[in-house]
Amino acid sequence: MIFSVASAFAAESSGASAASGAVGLGLIAAALSTGLACIGAGIAVAFVGAAALGLVGEKPELMGKTMLYVGLAEGIAIYGMLISILIMFMFLG
Numbered sequence: 001m002i003f004s005v006a007s008a009f010a011a012e013s014s015g016a017s018a019a020s021g022a023v024g025l026g027l028i029a030a031a032l033s034t035g036l037a038c039i040g041a042g043i044a045v046a047f048v049g050a051a052a053l054g055l056v057g058e059k060p061e062l063m064g065k066t067m068l069y070v071g072l073a074e075g076i077a078i079y080g081m082l083i084s085i086l087i088m089f090m091f092l093g
Contacts, residue, residue: 022091023091023092026087026088026090026091026092027088027091029087030083030084030085030087030088030091031084033080033083033084033087034077034080034081034083034084035080036080037076037077037079037080037081037083038077038080040076040077040080041073041074041075041076041077041080042077044073044076045070045073045074048066048069048070048073049070051066052066052067052069052070
């Protein structure tokens with residue numbers, strides 16, 4: 001009888017550890033998707049912003065178009081955050 005209780009407890013704890021391992025990997029995936037997207041957006045904004053600043057210095061009337069391109073580069077971070085939220089709802093929801 002003691003053996004059957006111990007084996008049942010071991011089976012429950014191994015299932016719980018497998019589930020918590022999946023949740024842990026899901027949280028790592030969510031963090032990576034946000035972090036890498038933000039790093040990519042930062043690099044994109046750095047290059048686009050520098051080019052936009054040079055263009056606006058020569059032709060100030062193109063300020064609106066350059067801000068559009070900078071906004072598109074910042075959108076990369078928003079997409080990464082959206083994917084992160086979807087991953088978190090899938091694993092924690």
